[in-house]
Amino acid sequence: MLTQDMVREALSQVTDPELHYDIVSLNMVRDIHIEEGMVTVDVALTVQGCPLHQKIETDVQKVVHALPGVDQVAVHLHVMNDEERRTAFARAFQKSQAERGGTSSGPHGSPMQTASQQWSPLLSENSSTIVLGIASGKGGVGKSTVTANLAIGLSRLGYRVGIMDMDIYGYSQGRMLGAHEPARANQAQKVIPWHVHNIHVVSMSMFVPENQAVVWRGPMLGKMMQQFFTDVAWPPLDYLLIDLPPGTGDVALDVAQRLPQALLVIVTTPQIVAREVAMRTADVARRAHQRILGVIENMSYVPMPEGQRLTLFGTGGGESLSRALDVPLFGQVPLESSVREGSDGGIPVILSAPDSEAAQTFMQIAQKIDAAAHA
Numbered sequence: 565m566l567t568q569d570m571v572r573e574a575l576s577q578v579t580d581p582e583l584h585y586d587i588v589s590l591n592m593v594r595d596i597h598i599e600e601g602m603v604t605v606d607v608a609l610t611v612q613g614c615p616l617h618q619k620i621e622t623d624v625q626k627v628v629h630a631l632p633g634v635d636q637v638a639v640h641l642h643v644m645n646d647e648e649r650r651t652a653f654a655r656a657f658q659k660s661q662a663e664r665g666g667t668s669s670g671p672h673g674s675p676m677q678t679a680s681q682q683w684s685p686l687l688s689e690n691s692s693t694i695v696l697g698i699a700s701g702k703g704g705v706g707k708s709t710v711t712a713n714l715a716i717g718l719s720r721l722g723y724r725v726g727i728m729d730m731d732i733y734g735y736s737q738g739r740m741l742g743a744h745e746p747a748r749a750n751q752a753q754k755v756i757p758w759h760v761h762n763i764h765v766v767s768m769s770m771f772v773p774e775n776q777a778v779v780w781r782g783p784m785l786g787k788m789m790q791q792f793f794t795d796v797a798w799p800p801l802d803y804l805l806i807d808l809p810p811g812t813g814d815v816a817l818d819v820a821q822r823l824p825q826a827l828l829v830i831v832t833t834p835q836i837v838a839r840e841v842a843m844r845t846a847d848v849a850r851r852a853h854q855r856i857l858g859v860i861e862n863m864s865y866v867p868m869p870e871g872q873r874l875t876l877f878g879t880g881g882g883e884s885l886s887r888a889l890d891v892p893l894f895g896q897v898p899l900e901s902s903v904r905e906g907s908d909g910g911i912p913v914i915l916s917a918p919d920s921e922a923a924q925t926f927m928q929i930a931q932k933i934d935a936a937a938h939a
């Protein structure tokens with residue numbers, strides 16, 4: 565007599581080609597219906613129009629057909645909601661961590677439990693820390709400047725804030741925030757984040773002398789990133805801002821897959837070409853099912869003495885990007901020398917020149933982001 569358990573058991577041989585984990589563990593199998601020799605299986609895909617759905621469908625057909633007494637198999641495909649998808653990604657991620665870490669399943673529990681225990685509480689499924697990934701299509705648009713000022717802005721709103729400088733090719737948070745000491749470890753051999761301007765910061769420059777080129781590829785980055793989470797003594801945080809590497813490519817995708825819960829803020833300049841490049845970054849994020857919270861346009865205009873705005877880099881990039889992505893434009897940051905001076909001098913403009921137009925804009929953006937992240 566064919567039972568649902570038998571079918572479920574068989575289905576656990578089918579892996580999601582993207583997440584490399586079986587569809588039962590990922591909670592993708594929603595319903596199993598058996599009527600005589602006819603078996604109907606409802607499968608929830610992680611994403612609408614998943615290009616790999618055909619593979620899943622064929623594999624489901626195959627394993628169920630192989631069961632005794634099955635004549636016909638129907639597969640119905642659905643799509644997960646955001647919450648379900650996040651859980652599925654978190655599970656697949658924990659599994660991959662367990663495998664990487666070589667924590668074999670012993671008598672004391674499954675590898676998944678072991679991994680989640682080792683994993684930083686910051687990343688656990690029920691962590692209340694809001695992770696904001698600050699992304700851009702290309703370098704030089706002010707992503708790091710925005711990250712530093714937003715972090716301080718959020719801390720001025722009363723939050724406990726951290727920055728993870730994951731732009732391993734172009735890390736600059738140390739310089740921007742005026743922190744230069746090499747990494748120090750506590751007794752548990754965890755790295756103590758810098759504590760500057762009331763925020764907690766971890767950056768590559770704690771480990772590598774400044775200006776030394778770092779040439780790393782995806783797998784190394786993954787390892788580093790894992791260490792930034794697991795081997796750092798992070799205090800409890802309300803917000804963790806991640807200064808992401810610019811662009812798309814392996815690195816961005818890797819980050820996206822590791823942090824499906826991160827909310828992305830995309831920084832662009834007003835140029836329409838910049839918008840195109842940023843759009844591709846957004847595409848990658850969407851494919852990895854990350855939520856894009858909104859857009860910040862930087863270097864929008866030079867404020868003139870009479871109050872006019874000199875639009876040095878054109879106009880419309882931020883507006884049109886936010887419209888295309890159907891997310892808010894959080895603000896337009898003017899191009900002001902005080903911003904660059906702040907970044908170069910280790911005291912971001914929001915602190916060094918709080919009355920400047922740029923500083924005020926950063927503060928407003930921090931408030932809007934805070935509202936959006938809690939909405």
Ligand SMILES: Nc1ncnc2c1ncn2[C@@H]1O[C@H](COP(=O)(O)OP(=O)(O)O)[C@@H](O)[C@H]1O
Pocket residue numbers: 700702703704705706707708709710734736862863897898899900901903904905907908922
């Ligand atoms: N709004 C701004 N006004 C003036 N200078 C800016 C502004 N935003 C960024 N900069 C300067 O532009 C340069 C690039 O900014 P940065 O934040 O390092 O970009 P990214 O991280 O995207 O590569 C830095 O020298 C920074 O000080």
Ligand SMILES: [Mg+2]
Pocket residue numbers: 707708709731734735736
């Ligand atoms: Mg940068």
